[in-house]
Amino acid sequence: MRNVARFPLDDGSTVTVALSKELRDLDGYRDVSLMGDRQYDGSTSLNQAMDQxxxxxxxxxxxxxxxxxxxxxxxxxxGVEMDVEAGAVIAAGGSDGHFQVRLRWKSQDGAEER
Structure with a gap:
């Protein structure tokens, strides 16, 4: 069984995203195949999610x-994950969301210092 979500785009078209986990308890799905595949409609547009x-x-x-x-x-x-209900969310690393930050300074001659 495969689960997918459709997210609308601003131009009226949609993008379909494969879901990595099953959402049995989520309302609003449609059975879309005899194999048990389900389709959910995202609550936000992909453009709104990218604005976030x-x-x-x-x-x-x-x-x-x-x-x-x-x-x-x-x-x-x-990392960014698309969520059917929340839109775009920061992907978790373990149990917490995380950011990797890299700062670079260059010396006067253009060589990287740190």
């Missing part, structure tokens, strides 16, 4: 760009 991710990324990166001395490069990595 942009806001999170800005909230993490912005304070890091104000460090003194200012880093030449700021890199933040985090």
């Amino acid at each position: 991710i942009r806001r999170v990324a800005n909230a993490v990166v912005d304070p890091l760009t104000h460090i003194t001395p200012r880093p030449d490069d700021v890199e933040v990595a985090f």
